[in-house]
Amino acid sequence: MGNADDMNPSAESYNLDATGRHRVAVPPPQPFVKSLKNTLKETFFPDDPLRQFKNQPPRRRFILGLQYVFPILEWGPRYTLQFFRADLIAGITIASLAIPQGISYAKLANLPPILGLYSSFVPALVYAVMGSSRDLAVGTVAVGSLLMAFMLGNVVNAQENPKLYLHLAFTATFFTGLFEAALGIFRLGFIVDFLSHATIVGFMGGAATVVCLQQLKGILGLEHFTHATDVVSVMRSIFSQTHKWRWESALLGCVFLFYLLSSRYFSKKKPRLFWISAMAPLTSVILGSILVYLTHAEKHGVQVIGHLKKGINPPSIMDLNFDSTYLPTAIKTGIVTGVISLAEGIAVGRSFAMFKNYHIDGNKEMIAFGMMNIVGSCTSCYLTTGPFSRSAVNFNAGCKTAVSNIVMALSVMITLLFLTPLFHYTPLVVLSAIIIAAMLGIIDYGAAIHLWHVDKFDFLVCMSAYIGVVFANIEIGLVMAIGLSVLRVLLFVARPRTLVLGNLPDSKVYRSVDQYQNAHNVPGILILEIDAPIYFANTNYLRERISRWIDDEEDKLKSTGEMVALQYVILDLTAVGNIDTSGISMLDEVKKIIDRRGLKLALANPGGEVMKKLNKSKFLETIGQEWIFLTVGEAVGACNYMLHSCNTKTTSDVSEKYSNNV
Template sequence: MGSVQTDQTTFTSVELHQLHHQDLTNERVERAQWVLKSPEPPGLGQQLLHSIKANLFPQRKKYSAVSFFKGLFPILSWGRHYKASKFKNDLMAGLTLASLSIPQSIGYANLAKLDPQYGLYTSIVPPLIYSLMGSSRELAIGPVAVVSLLLSSLLQKIEDPIANPVAYRKLVFTVTFFAGIFQAAFGLFRLGFLVDFLSHAAIVGFMAGAAIVIGLQQLKGLLGISKFTTNTDVVSVLESVFKSIIHEPWYPLNIVLGCAFLIFLLITRFIGKRNKKLFWLPAIAPLISVVLSTMIVYFTKADRHGVKIVKHIKEGINPSSAHQLQLTGPHVGQAAKAGLISAIIALAEAIAVGRSFASIKGYHLDGNKEMLAMGCMNIVGSLTSCYVATGSFSRTAVNFSAGCQTVVSNIVMALTVIISLELLTRLLYFTPTAILASIILSALPGLIDINEAYHIWKVDKLDFLACIGAFLGVMFASVEIGLLAAVTISFAKILVNSLRPGIEVLGRLPRSDIFCNINQYPMAIKTPSILIIGINSSLLCFANANSVRERVMKWVTKEKDDTEEKEKGRNIQHVILDMSNVMNVDTSGILALEEIHKKLLSHGIELAVANPRWQVIHRLKLAKLVDKIGGERIYLTIAEAVDDCLMNSKGAGGSSC
């Protein structure tokens, strides 16, 4: 037998092997202690405090007044380096943006069942607040079609905007206040995941359905109809149109005027898409349409021949509306509900648009800070006669194409709208409502993305089900039903995936310590007497705990039967649960693990746990499950668990691999 001699001691090869084995065992025990003795994870209060600090202080290690204000107002950071060359681009972009925003804002106010000036008010205060607090350079803030439709569909069932416009307006301001509160809370406490419940597929379907409904509602303006249904579904709208055409007088001049300018707007839109240098043409086309149509009506006296006009638009900038908020009374609960829905829809649209253009420019957009900025702008907006504002896709695209460099373009746009309110409102008296309808119609094709819907269908059929559910719900029921259908289907998808998490048998890849699913990697080798099971679920909870327990035991039973058929005397002695993908566990999940442990012991099989995450090991220690399994059966990696189990099997007289 060979030996190794040192200065004073001689070791045999067997003794050297034993010393090496002892060193490896000590290392494994030490690494296992790293898992067992990890510090307690932060509690809920600490996490909320950390979220607030992360949003309000850009430098986490330095909490000062300067750091606070820089975190709250990003303009203080980039504003010091702002150059005149950038202002030239922002000025042109802002003026181009204003030429599109002014007519669109008047039209969207009409869609929200509000007087025209409230759309213009919403294009002043929210963009100015966002310019101070927002981090997107391209996002154009103001009223949008979908939110305008959403507000009118939700609120006109509570207060009639025609019979009682003052009460309706107060309700709109109250909803805007609640929307701002919810948005700010989402950002402050990092609750943006709530917005994600409205999935991308659901948004695609919802936007498409809303675009069609909005388009059909513009038939009222195009035909000059006075009486119109308050419902938003397609059947009710078409029924109302046919009844009005048959039983009430309508004036062809409205539809002739509206369709003529709609064709003009669509042609300019087509030219702008074909030639990127002419991006300004579709941007100023709505303003040109308003000016020309107003002049036509004024000089031809068409309003005396049935052409519906805007009439009076109140002069002056935003009056205070703080005294109009209804924070007590019978409708507070309904206002809060409408505010929550509006907040989620507005955030979903704005963040999707902002991130799209941020990725093009190559910078990151912090979703939580965006939510905080939008919440603050809507809170202030509710106090200054504005309704829910958000980022607009069509105006953001114009802003981007016009070469904007910073949010200063929003400031320029807001100042231009202020000048218009002070000096030009009298000129808009004869603006035909058919033109506003044509401007809204021209912006709707951008909301319908057939290619994206087809892509969703190819990639994920369940996602497409959420998409089509939202689309059909908005089209044939109501906006709320469409949203409910989309969220319900999305939740159902999550629930199905949670109830049936991936439970897979793992094997070692040849010449490595990597363990993978044996079905995905057929070359992976099973380890004799050891069954390695991976749990692919981020949460082991009441929804899936029983399923996990049953499927783990089924695998154990199946593996035992297969082993007994192939090789007598080589039963499973160890089961290793790979919990590297399990981020958290609740009491039901802990109870399931405890039952697995008991059942395995009754079959003479030992349980080991590999790589439990921070929250998981903390909960297992609190539940005393670590003591029941044994601290020595908790491992940092699967490879260490396998090696230790094999050594225990050899020590007990079992066979090696």
């Protein structure tokens, strides 16, 4: 037999109050240290990376730890010959793209062309061991190269002091890797999330436009060109040297640019023939070199790469420059290029992972990117990440694992050891055409149009980034874009939405009267929904906004001649996930304002964290537990009953009658 409490469960055991309705419970108290620990865990470890180590013996934990740091140890034992065949084809295909792109992007960064090949060798091997993406093909990128050239070029002239410039490039790459690895180790990857999609679209589009304009130097065969990146300076530099334009170079550049764009268009129409577009850059280099060699075009104004020394990456760890004069520039360049390369690399990796239905760990990717840049800076490499063009070719070529990066690295190694003399006659105009063709694919005008149709503010952020990069400089464009993105976040926090709710006919559902035209107001009751957490930044606005809603409702009732005056205000706190002490003070002030107007305040569905703080602050005692409701429907029901029981003298009497009625 059960005891009396089991036979007659009390209202307390079912979270019912004295009136018989459901009571909003206050969560049990939690120690501050435990609460702080849970908050930090959700902030820095939302994916709970340690869950796989739980209840495992020490040896198994050690193995899992190695696999976490070096993912190749996880999938390597399951690697098959069939996978290798696919990765071999993909690796050779992306190598054919990486070699001409590497040389081109190194020239864009004002670095020796051979560094572009170095940067496609060692970093690719590091990423194959530590990266978690199966499809990402790592290497140099045009935007990162341009950023480095611009930021370092403001301090050191690459033509006047090439050795110092080269050493600063290695040092900036080192700090890029250090910054990226630190973000991953300390689980700070969410910082990169402040670069919104609109920001990236505008910034990348603007940078691509600037890169294309800069390549007009190579297309027109100019030897002297402005170091500024804004469109006005570039166009002034071009048209001030019309007498130095080389028609031979311009003709050659236009022909190869047409060939590159045509091959890309054809490959898009026939996706199975993607290799035509992938091989086009290398084909252009080969054909251009043969043409220059046979016609001796280098003697007629067509500039060529010249000598490239044989051999794999020489060490550069002793070339890192930590001189206090240049250290701030190196650190600044490393952080800015690190943020941009992380945003691009992780976004590309996640995009292709989504297609193949697998997950990549953003923090592990940051560590992998960081390590490949740290190791790269010590082996004569500069900034590397996961460019979209190579990764798309890798994906379309049918890669299965990161072994395709190893195949690409070995192909580049063979080129470094035996084939570099063949690039002696490669015309710079072909490299410019390759860069322009690649950059035209980055300018995503379709995404900008989509932003305009969906969200005008995002479009404004996008265009601000684009205009800032094109008409000012890269730094200003990036700062403008990030500033507007952060401003929008602050506006969301400082100016949260407040909505008037109405009842949908024949239901107990309450929704916004603006969204649902058939939702009608409940006579005598104003229902407001607060659609964001309540913090110090928005308390003044919310207090004034609630007062204005009450004024508007009373004016509307007077103008329409309604018989029932406003008597109750219900605040729906469903969307209020948290509240601080300023928010509690605001609620207390709102209650006083409502009391002075002769109205009653009720709260509906406050969350656990809100209830806990309202209880600790004694606000529940101020408002009264009977004015806290589980749903808007219950609050409206109680208020309606009290409206119809106006002859009842006390609230407790009404509550008792309401309970009996229920």
